[in-house]
Amino acid sequence: MNYIKLINGPIEENSFIVWDDKSHEGAIIDPGFTELDVYDKYILENNIKIKYIINTHGHWDHIKNNKLVKNAYGAKLLIHEDDNEYLSNAQLNLSYYYDKEVENTTADLLLKDKDEILLGNEVLKVMHTPGHTMGSIILYNDNLAFTGDTLFFGSVGRCDLPNSDKEIMIQTIEKFKYLLPKDSLVLPGHGKIESKFSEQLEINPFLTGKMKPK
Ligand SMILES: [Zn+2]
Ligand SMILES: [Zn+2]
Known part of the structure; x- marks a missing residue:
């Protein structure tokens, strides 16, 4: 699967375009503040x-556009x-606290753990990874893992936000x-x-057990 990373917005969110080489079917992951002409x-x-x-x-920085x-x-x-309500609730998606306008949207399909999203011959698997939010997911196949705010380089997502849960x-x-x-x-x-x-399994203190989510 191919991907392009687009860093955008006031807190440098990563949006991705992913696509299958053969069919050219693709998806946009987390269209935060990336403008249409860039896509x-x-x-x-x-x-x-x-x-x-x-x-x-x-969260607002991932759903804005x-x-x-x-x-x-x-x-x-x-x-x-479990994150569907965030699409139309400024307090849950945090746009209210950051003083940013996020237009309400409605989901066409609600995802669950183990769902598979097909792009031509490629499959993006859905892993439900609650904690940062209750409906956080990681999308992955054999080559790529889009980890959202669940897993960062050397860290994991913060769990001190409304509706987060560190346990x-x-x-x-x-x-x-x-x-x-x-x-x-x-x-x-x-x-x-x-x-x-x-590499994360070796160096990330939250994965090696040296640190606990905050
Ligand atoms: Zn977030
Ligand atoms: Zn974020």
Whole structure:
């Protein structure tokens, strides 16, 4: 699967365009503040047909341009069922506290653990990873892992926000430690460094057990 990372917005959120080489079917992950002309450029260049917009979770910095992108490409919006309410609740998606306007959107399909999102011959698997939010997910295949705000380079997502839960995050860490393919490239929702999951298992203090989620 191919991907392009687009760093955007006031707190440098990572949005991704992913697509299958053969069918050119693709998806946009977490359209935060990335503008349409930026997406257009890469989508035209690579002849991509955007089928889905997928939110790794419902925070404002990851969902801000959902509506813009959905209208432009006629794509279906996907989010885990436990974060669905974030799409229309400014206090839950935190836009209220950051004084940012986020237009309400409605999901076309609600995701659950183990769902599979097909892009041509490629499959993005959904792993439910609650903690940072209750509907956080990691999307992965053999090569790539889009970890949202669940797993960062050397860290994990904060759990001191409304609706976060650090005890559940501890269970989530144990889950993805064993389920994520070791060879997959970790592509978090923030941060520039890309690393193999095998490296995170060695150096990330939250995965080695030296630190607990806060
Ligand atoms: Zn978040
Ligand atoms: Zn974020």
